[in-house]
Amino acid sequence: MRKGILSIGAAAAALSFGLTACGGESGDTTAQGAGASSSAPAAKPGKIGVILPDSKSSARWETADRKYLKEAFDAAGVQSDIQNAQGDKTAFQTIADQMITNGATVLVIVNLDSGTGKAVLDKAKSQGVATIDYDRLTLGGSASYYVSFDNTKVGTLQGEGLAKCLTDNKADKPIIAELNGSPTDNNATLFKNGYDGVLKPKYDSGEYKKGPDQSVPDWDNAQAGTIFEQMLTQEPKIGGVLAANDGLGNAAIAVLKKQKLNGKVPVTGQDATVQGLQNILAGDQCMTVYKAIKKEADATSQLAIALAKGEKPAATATVKDTQSGRDVPAVLLDPQPIYFDNVKDVVADGFVAKDELCTGDFADKCAKAGIS
Template identity: 70%
Template sequence: MRKGLLFATAALSAALLSTVTACGSSGSGSGSGSGSAGGKKPKIGVILPDSKSSVRWETADRPYLAAAFKAAGVDYDIQNAEGDKQAFQTIADQMITSGVNVLIIVNLDSGTGKAVLDKAKTQGVATIDYDRLTLGGSAQYYVSFDNDQVGKLQGQGLTKCLSDMGAKNPVVAELNGSPTDNNATLFANGYNSVLDPLYASGEYTKGPNQSVPDWDSAQAQTIFEQMNTSAPNIGGVLAANDNLANAAIAVLRKNHRNGQVPITGQDATVQGLQNILAGDQCMTVYKAVKKEADAVSALAVELAGGKKGQTSVTVHDPTGNRDVPAALLTPEAIVKNNIQDVITDGFVTKAQLCTGDYDALCTKAGIK
């Protein structure tokens, strides 16, 4: 995978991104801007996956996208499939019928995503895979973070936490993301590139390793309870996101081992950051969603105006055996000492994070 950033035309990006503000769209998530470039006003459709696997889709992506489209003066329709594959396809059909000329999707799985993308293509609708690549799909562009690097940061974070604790030959359990999400595969590629050499050398012992269907935290807790039963000496947990990490922490807490077993995460959720402050989670990975939303918005507005997106990087789709023009943004590892970065960036507020017992922990961590 070659890495880099996608750039829209300078004038468009500057005009669009400098005016983006964080506000939500009203009603069902559709809305429109004012003005048009003549003829039929461009319309952009966005299908988000759910609100269960991560809160980001509704608390961050939706308002950032809506603000960008409003600023650009285009019609838009943002809907959430809430984990329902049939609903995902129905929403796509409705959007295509309503006349969207650009469709942005975050797929639930590659099969459903491919069906939607292929139908949009036959109707002359420009398509963008957002955050997750649809394997075997036909999206013209892909906008995401460097997900291999996300996994590497998790692997490196876990090794540092284990080293800081003086762990000797720890048993490491891996709680992977959904097997239908290509990002989960990329995360695993990244963290296993760090952990596999340590397993091979005998420095670490590879413990239970299992994927969590649909990133579901309830299933994750059941899975980790089974892991803990089969390997009660687990010394570290590579959890693929904060929700999965919290599920593992709940099990460890019942066994009075929370805080004694380093656990990774991802998404820099309020819960994940609070777990870090409490010492129950050692790190998370912050992905600046606003930058991702800005990048896909700028690209979509260009395509909606009949222009061709300008890219300088591609990502290989092994299923479709094709290279997809892409934008890959840079993730950041977050530990207790730099939680302030997430607050300064506006992704999480101090008021959200530093509530109740966490207020004193925030003060101790120097959070302003």
């Protein structure tokens, strides 16, 4: 885990180097000009607008992303406006329009779907506003940059995690249910590509049996519970659940608890939320995927701040927009698998506080997991 965290830091450092180098080149050009221009005061940075998607699909958007982005912008002395669309596509577009009208020179978005996101990005571009796709790539969009994790790898880790837990449980030809993310979220597609890459060969060989496979609109946890309840009614002998994030995983666990199957049927997750980690400590969830949100937010804020200052920062990679064919400048960070024996690393990294995680009955479980 430590090695993984260091690799994330290295990616952020690489981005920081790119920004520094770019800024240095700008300074060198000025120094070669007239003497008067070299002592001219720097232009005041522009304003940065950020639109988060919702607060119910995952706690991270309000508890982590907002906090880390705001701290970075404030530390740099750059004015910012961070709002949450709460899953409303009309509100998403209205917020974007207001931010542009109110003088945003950089717009950072987490799209609700590619159609809405593209409309917002295209309008911003037409107004001369620089744009960043944060966490989710807008297919067919025009974002100047994209910052996220390697989302196919996230899915691969989930598939490998479920396989590990099934092996530990000595499961014999288990029936696997797949509870996928929103069909309008490109990340959900990438996650599924990753875990299906692990699971399909096992289906083909007969090691596992493919069971119900369904996407959850808008990552809605309540709908996920209903969908999984129907899955379990359809196939009572489900032996493993590939849930695309901790919220969907918890919805499945709640249904399994009603049937006294929790802990007997491995369930995956993603985001290393307090709830997800507590489910792991309790033995109800077999693993989650930790994405160091602060590193993602820091990489994004560095790009946004540079753009607000009129710089053209360098990215560390590109990703292919499968709809437009465009290579989008990108920063991709490494995700990490989390099981019972390394939950402590998420706490040590400062992402989750011990006092919040190890409450009540979880105090003893934390101690057993080495969380001190």
